[in-house]
Amino acid sequence: MADADIEVIRSLLAAHPRPANLLERRSRLDALGAQYPLPTDVRVGPAVMNGVAAEWTTTPEADPACVILFLHGGGYISGSIASHRHMVAQAGRAARARTLALGYRLAPEHPFPAALEDALAGYRFLLAQGFGPERIALAGESAGGGLALAMMTALRDAGESLPACAWLSSPWVDLTLSGGTIETKAAVDPLLSKAYLDELARAYLDGVGPRNPLASPLYADLRGLPPLLILVGSAEILLDDAVRLAGAAGAADVRVRLEVWPDMIHAWTLFYQQVAAGRRALAEVGAFIRAHLGCEPKES
Numbered sequence: 001m002a003d004a005d006i007e008v009i010r011s012l013l014a015a016h017p018r019p020a021n022l023l024e025r026r027s028r029l030d031a032l033g034a035q036y037p038l039p040t041d042v043r044v045g046p047a048v049m050n051g052v053a054a055e056w057t058t059t060p061e062a063d064p065a066c067v068i069l070f071l072h073g074g075g076y077i078s079g080s081i082a083s084h085r086h087m088v089a090q091a092g093r094a095a096r097a098r099t100l101a102l103g104y105r106l107a108p109e110h111p112f113p114a115a116l117e118d119a120l121a122g123y124r125f126l127l128a129q130g131f132g133p134e135r136i137a138l139a140g141e142s143a144g145g146g147l148a149l150a151m152m153t154a155l156r157d158a159g160e161s162l163p164a165c166a167w168l169s170s171p172w173v174d175l176t177l178s179g180g181t182i183e184t185k186a187a188v189d190p191l192l193s194k195a196y197l198d199e200l201a202r203a204y205l206d207g208v209g210p211r212n213p214l215a216s217p218l219y220a221d222l223r224g225l226p227p228l229l230i231l232v233g234s235a236e237i238l239l240d241d242a243v244r245l246a247g248a249a250g251a252a253d254v255r256v257r258l259e260v261w262p263d264m265i266h267a268w269t270l271f272y273q274q275v276a277a278g279r280r281a282l283a284e285v286g287a288f289i290r291a292h293l294g295c296e297p298k299e300s
Contacts (some may be wrong), residue, residue: 003263005275006235010265013017013190033083034069036273042089044214049125052118053103057082059093065117066097066135066295067126069163071119071151072269073142073170075200076107084141087270087282091139091167094286096295100126104147109193110112111206112215115143119151123163133161137289141267142238143200145171149217149245157222165292167285170238170267171245173218175210188235191266197237218245222252229288231281233264259284261285 016032019025027178038044039059047054058064072079081103095120104118110238126136140148145168182194201210213220218241228249232242239260246258261268264277269285270280289295 050121063295071144072142076204138166141169181240215243227255236266
């Protein structure tokens with residue numbers, strides 16, 4: 001039997017189809033997130049990290065020494081701090097950590113490697129502020145998941161300290177679009193299509209080859225990366241990106257946990273306030289991050 005909660009989200013998405021205009025696409029994704037209220041006990045504060053806009057969220061449960069650096073989804077052309085604020089705050093609550101969401105530059109105005117440069121700037125800002133890498137979790141959804149993975153390989157190659165762990169949700173890690181589920185899951189994915197991903201990839205790459213490992217980190221050397229938690233829905237065309245990434249990471253001796261959630265669509269945790277599986281997934285994310293960061297609730 002299909003998940004009843006996700007069927008509601010499918011109807012919601014069908015009622016608000018993706019527009020053709022770029023600015024309208026960006027507004028649509030922000031509006032999808034804005035429909036979910038932020039709990040009254042969440043404290044929000046703007047930040048600028050080495051010139052990159054960002055936002056802190058903190059809940060009463062947060063250990064101030066622990067932080068999740070979050071990179072939003074949106075195919076490198078849309079998505080924002082605002083679109084994912086409610087979900088990021090809930091992930092932080094579950095992890096007992098502060099969160100710092102990064103507003104990296106978007107294509108086509110700022111193609112590759114602008115987003116990667118901003119992600120690296122954000123992480124280095126945290127280190128400069130005194131956060132130990134052992135108390136930083138990296139997180140990314142969709143394009144943000146691929147960006148998080150690319151960022152870690154760049155840090156490793158530069159000889160810099162890596163975060164303690166990373167949570168990748170529905171990660172887009174192969175801009176060549178060669179995964180088999182790009183075709184086999186096309187009929188059940190309400191958000192993505194091969195034609196749309198091809199458009200996004202061309203806008204982001206701006207002539208760079210799609211197998212560049214900093215743009216398609218499935219093709220990167222993954223050795224030495226921290227533990228990974230990869231979540232993906234069974235009803236999304238990026239299923240194979242997650243499955244192949246888990247295999248590549250495991251073959252590179254990276255500790256990796258892959259979870260395929262039945263009936264779930266792309267980035268379903270964004271809808272956690274309506275979807276019970278989204279709430280369960282974020283609870284698992286929180287447990288994973290707590291285990292690696294050692295976060296403890298703040299003393300009252």
